[in-house]
Amino acid sequence: FQPASMSAAQLAAVSFLAGSACPDGGFPQTFGDASCTSAVDTTAVAVQALAAAGDGAAAKAGIRWLVGVQRVDGSFVDVASGEPNANSTGLAGQALRTAGSTAAAGRAAAYLRSLQSGCTAPAGRRGAIAFDRKGFDATIAPRATAQALLGLSGPGLLTLDGTGAEPAGPALACA
Numbered sequence: 001f002q003p004a005s006m007s008a009a010q011l012a013a014v015s016f017l018a019g020s021a022c023p024d025g026g027f028p029q030t031f032g033d034a035s036c037t038s039a040v041d042t043t044a045v046a047v048q049a050l051a052a053a054g055d056g057a058a059a060k061a062g063i064r065w066l067v068g069v070q071r072v073d074g075s076f077v078d079v080a081s082g083e084p085n086a087n088s089t090g091l092a093g094q095a096l097r098t099a100g101s102t103a104a105a106g107r108a109a110a111y112l113r114s115l116q117s118g119c120t121a122p123a124g125r126r127g128a129i130a131f132d133r134k135g136f137d138a139t140i141a142p143r144a145t146a147q148a149l150l151g152l153s154g155p156g157l158l159t160l161d162g163t164g165a166e167p168a169g170p171a172l173a174c175a
Contacts, residue, residue: 006053010053014049014053014054018050018058020046021046021062022037022038023036024038024065025038025061026038026040026065026069027042027047029042029079038065039078039079040069040076040077040078040079040088040091040092041079041087041091041092043062044066044088044091044094045091045157046062047062047063048094048158049157050062051099051158052157052158059099062095063095066101066104067096070104070107073114074106074107074110074111075108075111076091076092083132084132085144086112086115086129086131086132086144086147087131087144088147089148090108090151090152091147091150091151092108092151093109093112093151093152094150094151097156098155098156098158108151109151109152112151112152115131115132115133115148116128116129116130116148117136118172119174125138126174127145127172128141128142128145129148131144
């Protein structure tokens with residue numbers, strides 16, 4: 001592929017990224033390692049970048065890998081912790097949705113909603129998303145919630161912007 005609107009540097013970056021794919025179609029957390037171990041987080045971001053750049057083949061291979069590693073409960077496992085978590089699931093869910101894999105994206109969203117604090121939680125915690133099923137940890141909840149929201153909202157990285165943003169998030173309607 002050679003999109004006419006790309007500079008030589010952009011084409012080189014796309015070529016490097018596509019060429020960094022592991023044999024299974026996923027992308028490694030660390031580029032240039034002798035062994036290529038695919039990582040959910042890296043693959044989720046790489047496939048969106050490659051799709052935006054016009055390299056559909058590499059993006060589709062990465063999506064196939066993501067669908068293949070999704071757990072039955074809809075979650076995804078992070079390379080570092082080896083455990084399912086909101087961060088990896090949020091990133092993967094966003095990539096799946098933008099690629100049109102709506103069933104897999106829906107399973108990821110259901111897992112994320114299962115980690116969300118509801119009306120029985122203390123008022124200041126309502127709506128926040130726990131990192132994993134081990135329980136709510138206020139020190140890591142802001143990052144977990146931010147990445148989980150990507151898997152629960154509509155736009156992908158290419159179209160995500162502040163258009164229509166409200167100064168405050170919606171309030172959870174609790175009785």
